[in-house]
Amino acid sequence: MLRITEETVQPFEKEHIDLLRKTAPECALFLKREDDTLPLAPGKAALYGSGARKTIKGGTGSGDVNVRHFVTVEEGMERAGFEIVSKAWLDAYDQVLVDARAVFVEQIKKEAAELGINAVMYGMGKAMPEPQYEIAMDAECDLAVYVLSRISGEGADRDVSAGDINLSETEIRDILYCSRHYKKFVLVLNVGGMVNLEPVMEVKNILLLGQLGTPTGDVLADILTGVSNPSGKLAMTWAPIEQYPSTKGFGDMDDTVYNEGIYVGYRYFKTADVTPTFPFGYGLSYTKFEIGTASVAADEKKVSVTVPVTNVGTCAGKEVIQLYVSKPYVKLDQPYQELAAFAKTSELKPSENEEVTLTFSLRDLAAYDEELASYVLEKGVYWLRIGNSSEDTVVCAGLKLDADVIVKECKTICPGADIPKFIPADGMEAQERDAQLKKTEAPVYELHAELFQTEKVTYSEEPTEILNKGTGSFEDVKSGKISVEQFISSLTNEQLAYLSIGLYEDNTGMGSMIGASAQTVAGAAGETTKRLEELGVPSLVMADGPAGIRICKIYKIVDGKAKGVDNPLAGMMEFMDQEQLQMMAAMAPKPTEEEEKAPIHYAYCTAIPIGTALAQSFNTEMCEKLGDLVGKEMEQFGVHLWLAPAMNIQRSPLCGRNFEYYSEDPVVGGRIAAAITNGVQKHKGCGTTIKHFALNNQETNRMASNSIVSERALREIYLRTFEICIRESAPAAVMSSYNLVNGEHANNSKDIQTHVLRDEWGYEGAVMTDWYAVGGMIAAAGGRENKHPAGLASGCIHAGNDLVMPGMEADFEEMLSAVDNPEAKYPITRAELQVTAKRVLEMILKLA
Numbered sequence: 129m130l131r132i133t134e135e136t137v138q139p140f141e142k143e144h145i146d147l148l149r150k151t152a153p154e155c156a157l158f159l160k161r162e163d164d165t166l167p168l169a170p171g172k173a174a175l176y177g178s179g180a181r182k183t184i185k186g187g188t189g190s191g192d193v194n195v196r197h198f199v200t201v202e203e204g205m206e207r208a209g210f211e212i213v214s215k216a217w218l219d220a221y222d223q224v225l226v227d228a229r230a231v232f233v234e235q236i237k238k239e240a241a242e243l244g245i246n247a248v249m250y251g252m253g254k255a256m257p258e259p260q261y262e263i264a265m266d267a268e269c270d271l272a273v274y275v276l277s278r279i280s281g282e283g284a285d286r287d288v289s290a291g292d293i294n295l296s297e298t299e300i301r302d303i304l305y306c307s308r309h310y311k312k313f314v315l316v317l318n319v320g321g322m323v324n325l326e327p328v329m330e331v332k333n334i335l336l337l338g339q340l341g342t343p344t345g346d347v348l349a350d351i352l353t354g355v356s357n358p359s360g361k362l363a364m365t366w367a368p369i370e371q372y373p374s375t376k377g378f379g380d381m382d383d384t385v386y387n388e389g390i391y392v393g394y395r396y397f398k399t400a401d402v403t404p405t406f407p408f409g410y411g412l413s414y415t416k417f418e419i420g421t422a423s424v425a426a427d428e429k430k431v432s433v434t435v436p437v438t439n440v441g442t443c444a445g446k447e448v449i450q451l452y453v454s455k456p457y458v459k460l461d462q463p464y465q466e467l468a469a470f471a472k473t474s475e476l477k478p479s480e481n482e483e484v485t486l487t488f489s490l491r492d493l494a495a496y497d498e499e500l501a502s503y504v505l506e507k508g509v510y511w512l513r514i515g516n517s518s519e520d521t522v523v524c525a526g527l528k529l530d531a532d533v534i535v536k537e538c539k540t541i542c543p544g545a546d547i548p549k550f551i552p553a554d555g556m557e558a559q560e561r562d563a564q565l566k567k568t569e570a571p572v573y574e575l576h577a578e579l580f581q582t583e584k585v586t587y588s589e590e591p592t593e594i595l596n597k598g599t600g601s602f603e604d605v606k607s608g609k610i611s612v613e614q615f616i617s618s619l620t621n622e623q624l625a626y627l628s629i630g631l632y633e634d635n636t637g638m639g640s641m642i643g644a645s646a647q648t649v650a651g652a653a654g655e656t657t658k659r660l661e662e663l664g665v666p667s668l669v670m671a672d673g674p675a676g677i678r679i680c681k682i683y684k685i686v687d688g689k690a691k692g693v694d695n696p697l698a699g700m701m702e703f704m705d706q707e708q709l710q711m712m713a714a715m716a717p718k719p720t721e722e723e724e725k726a727p728i729h730y731a732y733c734t735a736i737p738i739g740t741a742l743a744q745s746f747n748t749e750m751c752e753k754l755g756d757l758v759g760k761e762m763e764q765f766g767v768h769l770w771l772a773p774a775m776n777i778q779r780s781p782l783c784g785r786n787f788e789y790y791s792e793d794p795v796v797g798g799r800i801a802a803a804i805t806n807g808v809q810k811h812k813g814c815g816t817t818i819k820h821f822a823l824n825n826q827e828t829n830r831m832a833s834n835s836i837v838s839e840r841a842l843r844e845i846y847l848r849t850f851e852i853c854i855r856e857s858a859p860a861a862v863m864s865s866y867n868l869v870n871g872e873h874a875n876n877s878k879d880i881q882t883h884v885l886r887d888e889w890g891y892e893g894a895v896m897t898d899w900y901a902v903g904g905m906i907a908a909a910g911g912r913e914n915k916h917p918a919g920l921a922s923g924c925i926h927a928g929n930d931l932v933m934p935g936m937e938a939d940f941e942e943m944l945s946a947v948d949n950p951e952a953k954y955p956i957t958r959a960e961l962q963v964t965a966k967r968v969l970e971m972i973l974k975l976a
C-alpha cells in the first residue's frame with residue numbers, strides 16, 4: 129500500500145487534479161448567457177456570496193472526501209490573475225457564518241430536546257439555511273461575481289424554506305443589486321441540486337458550476353476566462369418546488385406515497401404542459417450547434433439514428449444530442465416522451481462537424497403492464513425526436529409496430545401499493561398527440577411483432593444444502609485443488625455466518641462507529657471478516673464514495689491495524705452537550721506508548737465532481753476515465769470495494785442526497801453509473817458497489833420510511849436505472865437500501881434482492897446491506913416510535929443479501945438463531961448461509 133508524505137505532492141495526485149481541471153468543465157453549463165460579459169479578462173473583481181470563500185466541493189456525510197487541499201473560488205480566481213476587491217465583504221461574511229452556526233446548533237439541540245431525540249442523530253446531515261445579513265457591497269469595479277452555494281448530506285432532506293431550495297431574501301436582494309449595479313455580472317451556482325431562480329431571472333449570466341471536487345475554484349476561473357468551455361446539460365428539471373408532483377407528501381416519517389407514478393421529472397412537466405424554469409437536457413455553452421437531418425436505420429433488434437452536428441459558433445465546444453421517443457397510448461398511459469439514448473460530440477472547432485450515432489433497442493422502451501405482469505410494447509407508432517434539450521426536439525422518424533408484443537413475462541413484485549392512477553391532467557392527451565404526430569412528414573418504418581421474442585423469467589427455488597465433499601484450505605481453492613463448494617461444505621454454521629457479516633471485534637453489541645469499521649485501511653467504512661484468516665480467507669476493504677475515496681488522510685499503523693488520527697466524530701461533536709462530550713472523552717482509549725511513537729502516514733485522495741455534476745456531462749467516456757482515476761487510487765490505498773456509484777433516481781429536488789445521485793432519468797443514471805463502474809473495474813482487485821437498491825429517495829427517517837409505489841413506476845423508473853448499469857457493467861456488488869418498499873424493508877425483500885436482481889437480470893455479484901440497516905440503530909435514527917419495525921439480519925440473508933454491514937454481534941446471534949427455526953420471523957437454512965458465503969468467497973477470489 130502506498131504511504132505518502134505530507135510535504136511531497138505525489139505524481140498521481142498532480143496527474144489526477146490536472147485531469148479533473150481539464151474534464152470537469154463538461155459537468156458545468158450556462159443556464160443563461162444573454163450579453164457579452166463573458167468570457168472575462170482577469171482584472172479587478174468584486175466577489176460575493178456564500179460560495180466565494182466557503183466554496184463547497186461536495187456534500188457532507190459518507191459522500192465527503194478528505195483531500196490534501198481544495199481550491200476555493202476565491203483562490204482559483206486569484207490564481208487566474210483576478211484582483212479580489214471585496215475582501216472586506218468576504219471577511220464580514222465569515223463572521224456572519226460563525227455567529228449563525230452557533231445559533232443553528234443551539235436551535236437543533238433545543239428542537240431535539242423538545243422531541244426527546246438525541247441531538248447528534250437529529251442534527252445529522254441538517255444543512256444550516258443561509259442566514260440573513262446586511263454587509264455593505266461597496267467594492268467598486270466593473271465586474272461582480274456572486275457565488276451562491278448550498279450543501280446537503282445524508283440523514284436529512286433539503287428545506288423548502290428560504291435559504292435552501294428557495295433563495296433567502298438577503299440573497300435575492302444582493303444578487304439583484306449586483307445585477308443592476310455592476311457593469312458586468314455573473315451569478316455562479318456552487319450547488320449540488322436545484323435552487324429556485326425565479327426571483328432573479330433578470331440576471332443575464334448564470335453559470336451552474338456545481339461542486340466539482342478538488343479543483344473547483346480553478347475550473348471556475350478557466351470557464352470565466354474562456355480557457356474552458358462548459359458543455360453540460362441538466363440531468364434534472366429545474367422548477368419552483370411546488371410544481372413537482374412529488375412535493376406533496378415528500379419526506380413523511382412513515383409513508384411516502386409516490387403519487388406521480390411514472391411521471392417523474394420531465395416525464396411530468398412535458399406531459400402536463402408545465403413550462404419549467406430550465407428543462408431536463410438543457411444547457412448553454414460559449415458556442416452554438418446546428419443539428420442536421422437525421423438518418424434512421426431500424427429493425428426489431430436495434431434502432432440507430434445518425435445526425436450531423438455542426439459547430440456554428442465562434443469557439444470550440446461539445447454538444448449533447450438527445451433522442452426521445454413518444455410512445456403510442458393505447459391501453460397504458462404514456463408520458464409525452466422518454467429519453468432513449470444520448471451521445472456527446474467530440475470537441476468541434478468553429479464550422480467543424482461530426483456525425484453522431486445514437487442507438488437503442490425498442491425492447492428497452494417496453495412499458496410494464498401490471499395486469500399482465502409483463503413488459504409490453506403496444507401496437508402503434510413510436511415517434512423518434514432528436515434535439516439538444518427535452519424542450520427542443522424535432523420528430524425525425526416513426527416506428528410502426530403492427531401488433532402488441534409481450535417482451536418479458538415476469539411475476540408481480542412488492543405488492544400492496546394502493547395508489548390512485550395519476551395522469552397529468554392539463555397536458556395534451558396522448559391520443560391527441562399521437563393523432564397530431566401522424567400528420568408529420570417524417571418517414572415511418574414498419575416493425576413486425578412476430579420478430580420480437582418473448583423472454584420468460586424462471587424464478588429461483590430455495591437452495592439445497594451442499595453436503596460435505598471434502599476439506600481443504602482457501603489456498604487450495606485459489607490453486608484450484610478444491611472447489612468453493614467443497615470448501616464451504618466443511619464450514620460450520622458459525623463460520624458461514626461470520627463470512628456473511630462485516631468485520632467487528634467488539635462483542636458488546638454496539639459494533640464500531642461508521643467510518644471506523646475497517647482495520648486494514650484507516651477510515652474505510654467496512655471490511656469483511658478476518659475470523660477465517662486461519663483458513664486462509666483474506667478480507668476485503670470497503671471505502672465510501674461517490675465523489676472520490678473516503679478514508680482518513682492521516683493515520684498510524686499500530687499492531688498491524690490502521691488507525692485514523694483525525695477524529696471520525698469531529699463533525700458530530702458540535703451537537704453534543706457537555707455530558708456527552710465528557711463521556712466521549714472518558715470513553716476514548718488513551719493512546720498507548722506504541723501508538724504515540726508510531727509514525728504518521730498520509731492518504732490523500734482526489735475529490736471528483738459530485739454525482740449530479742458527472743451526469744450533467746452526459747459523457748460516458750469521461751466518466752469512465754474518472755472511474756479509472758478512482759480505481760488507481762483504490763489500488764494505491766488498498767481498497768477493494770468502492771461504496772459507489774450512488775444511483776437512486778432524483779425523484780424530488782428535496783432529497784438531501786441528490787447531489788450524490790445522477791438524474792431523474794433512468795437511462796442517464798444507468799449509463800453514467802455503468803461508465804464509472806467500467807473505469808473502476810479496469811483495475812484488477814477493484815470493484816464498485818452500486819447503491820442504494822432501491823427507492824432510497826428521501827433521507828427523512830431513511831431507515832424506517834416506507835416508499836409506497838406502483839409496480840409500474842417501481843420497474844420502469846426506480847429499478848430500471850440499476851438494471852441498465854448492471855447490464856452495461858457488471859458491478860462487483862450492490863448495496864441494498866434501508867427504506868421499506870410497499871411495507872417491507874428493501875433489504876428484506878426477496879422480490880427485489882433476488883427475484884428482480886438475480887432471476888430477472890441475471891446479476892451474479894454480491895449484495896450487502898447498508899450500514900447498521902438492521903437491529904437497534906433504527907429506533908434511534910427516528911428518535912420516536914417508528915410505525916415500521918426494523919428489518920432483521922436473517923431477513924437480509926433470506927432476501928438475498930450476502931453481507932450484513934458493518935457487522936455487530938447482535939447480527940451474528942440473530943442470524944444463527946434463525947437457522948432451521950420455524951418460530952423465527954425469517955427462518956433460514958444452512959443452505960442459504962452456504963449460498964451467501966459462496967458469493968462472498970467468490971468476490972474475495974476475484975478481488976483480494
Ligand code: BGC
Pocket residue numbers: 190282642643653672771819898899
Ligand atoms: C450510507 C451509505 C454508506 C454507508 C457507509 C450509510 O449511512 O447510507 O451510502 O456507504 O453508510 O458509510
